[in-house]
Amino acid sequence: MFDYLKYVREENFPHIWCSGCGDGIVLKALLRAVDKLGIDRDEAVMVSGIGCSSRTPGYVDVNTLHTTHGRALAFATGVKSAKPHLTVIVVTGDGDATAIGGNHFIHAARRNIDLTVLLYNNYIYGMTGGQCSPTTPRGARASTAPFGNLEPPFNISGLAIAAGASFVARGDVYNAKKLETLILKALQKKGFSLVEVVTPCPTAYGRRNRMANPVKMMEHLRDTAVSMEKWESMSGEERAGKFRTGVLCDVERPEYTEEYARLVEEVRTDR
Amino acid sequence: MAGQQSAPKEPAVITVNVAWCKGCEICVAFCPRNVLEMEGGKVKVARPEDCIKCMLCELRCPDFAITVE
Structure with a gap:
């Protein structure tokens, strides 16, 4: 048994x-x-x-900032720049990070600032009524796509890697133990670290896509999440409709706040 | 017996916080030993003696509502 209660604001539960x-x-x-x-x-x-x-931060007994739509990374960049010794964890969703906050997302990754980002990808805008998000799969139904979504989805992890993130992993909530390991690695990494977490929304997504039952959604995760090792041995046909989980990118790149401190030191010495 | 899965000697203590349980049934569906059941829209520990303490119910409970000791 893990004592979660020592980290949560119990008075806010049930969540x-x-x-x-x-x-x-x-x-x-x-x-x-x-x-x-x-x-x-x-x-x-x-x-x-x-x-x-x-x-999420509302339930955790640490320093927390609940900010404006899409801007979590901008606020987090400010916190980290002012106090680089802090561990800054950003919690965001597919809509928040890749639609409204899409620019903040790519530029925080490009800058390689030392933040750990947990991006909950549930393929939909759950809170506001099940509208299409940038990750809603093609053909899936949403309140704004009652006959099926026409747009191809973003590959969030791919986007982060292309933008320059130093650590990118993808996990899912069916494999909860593996997810913990991926988050742990992301927290340890110096630089912009993303964990894309595929997580079910039975209410807004499942109901419209023949998975209204939470168990059905978890079974779907079980059947579509594939480890990196297994993915390598699969054919293109076998990969259809599935996604790989694990560490997708782990590279060493200069970290922004360290570079900033170095520059300040250099300029001061030159004077 | 060697090679045979048996329940551990120390029996598991499975606790459900009924006030927090939202009845999603994830714990019931994925318990490998069929320890849990639904009753009145909440999870009930029906066969604690069969529990092998794999912790999957606790790991996957979204509501912080089930613990295994």
Whole structure:
């Protein structure tokens, strides 16, 4: 048994998330990873924007910032720049990070600032009524796509890698233990670290896509999440409709706040 | 017996916080030993003696509502 209660604001429970929503499973994986690393809660900051996922910091007893839609990374960049010694964790969703906050997302990755970003990807705008998000799969139904979505989705992890993130991983809430390991690695990495977490929204997504039952959504995750090793041995046909999980990118690049401190030192010495 | 899965000697203590459980049934559906059941829209520990403490119910409970000791 893990004592989650020592990290949460118990008075805010039961949490707001729907029955079968995966967001609570992600939060639990995060708390276990934070505990394993022995991160001091006074040195930890959680920052979020708007959306179901962005409610997460409200349940955690660390320093928290619940900010405006899409801007979590902008606020987090400010926190990290002012106090680089802090562990800054950003919690965001597919809509918050890649639609409204799409620019902040690519530029934070490009800058390689030392933030750990948990991006809950549930393929939909859950909180506002099930509208299409940039990750809604082609053909899936949403309140704004009642006959099926025409747009191809973003590959969020691919986007982050292309933009320059130094660590990118993808996990899912069915494989909750593996998710904990991926979050732990992301927290340890110096630089922009993204964990894209595929998580079910039975209410807004499942109901419209023949998976209204939370168990059905978890079974779908079980059947579509594929480890990196297995992915390599699969044919293109076998990969259709599935996604790979694991560490997708782990490279060393100069970190922004360190570079900034170095530059300040250099300029001061020159004078 | 060697090679045979048996329940651990220390029996598991499975606790459900009924006030927090939202009845999603994830724990019931994925318990490998069929320990849990639904009752009145909430999870009920029906066969604790069969629990092998794999912790999957606790790991996957989105509502912080089930613990295994």
